[in-house]
Amino acid sequence: MTTLRQPAPRTEQPRTLNAVIFDVDGVLLASPHEQAWREALEGFAEPGRFTTAMYQAKVAGKPRLAGARATLDALGVPDAARHVAVYAERKQKRLEELIAAGHVKAYPDALRFVSAMRALGWPIAVASSSKNANGMLQTIRLPSDESLLDVFGANVCGRDLKRGKPDPEIFLLAAGALHIAPAHCVVIEDAPAGIEAARAGAMGALGVARHDDAALLQAAGADLVVTSLDAIAIDALAGGRLSRVAA
Template identity: 50%
Template structure:
């Protein structure tokens, strides 16, 4: 996106995959394996699931960016598990229990480019909000130090935190992002949404917002096809000064 539009006033961040390399994927994968080799083992012959079937691509295409129950249902339907609507409750609960254990074990890390980008857009005068579908996002953000501010957590850097906020419709519906814009007091058209998930990019565009895709896993083409205005491998590539002029572009080569 090289054209100038109305000045950007806010940046809305997804958390998992953008700011945090979290154990969500591991929790979903391990929980399903536990069920399919345990309580649900009699169902295996009716499904396409096997030990190597839950790949990172399946996570990104089917689960990433969705609210917990929507993701559980989508994954079970993907693998052809009978009565997916009913079994999704058990799967989602099992996943949450495993995720909390993985968080306790500190099986996550911050994406440092994401932490730097939050600090940079704040310094440029833009409002910032966290808007993850996950109710656990705050646990991660509280554990990450803010850039250049000893004793301050990344969570404290946000003007609004809507992570895990109940909404009638999850991504790719734009409701969560539109709610974030409303809480920040800015029009949707002046917001940039930072997402790593296809469903999140679609939600941003449906809400009339600019979408900045972060391709952490070589999925730049997928994010571009979903409608991202700019796709980068690292948020360090984004020209923050240009955002204040309404332009979502890469930094010039060699710029500081």
């Protein structure tokens, strides 16, 4: 049984921030991952029992097989271990169909935030355990005629990792690819497992609560939780501090 890593003890605002690592699904993109996980349950469990809250708490941010096992266990599917591979394969097939049908959109606030980080000249990386992340990012075209994937200085999406989130491996790889010390990076995540991974890597952790799940992100150890990246004070971030826009 996997033992979840506990969030690192809270410190004051993590040092001076000067780089950003973005998760993909739920942060940059509204993707059909949750829909694919739900629809692939047919024959294993009642799809209607798979809620957004379950997806955020049990599945989001985890590698495919880990997400499949977590879902089947949470739903009490008998002999869950035997069905994990088949369920994961079904989910992947359905996800590819949904992506091909155009069910991927970028969050406008995320695009504005990425643009602001580029204007500051900050190194930015994209880091997702999903092997579909690169393909989805390439479908988003920017006014500059770049794809969204093109704007990142480092990309560690879809890597074969020894350990998935909440282990910090993927974010440490991203920091290394940017040549920035982890303590100077802020990770933007929408899933508790991702926040825990950022904390375990001694990085700043910014939670984006797009699904009325701010409490989960706070409990995971986020330094700050917002419902939109428009709420981040860019002038403060330019000075290395993570804070909310003043009311």
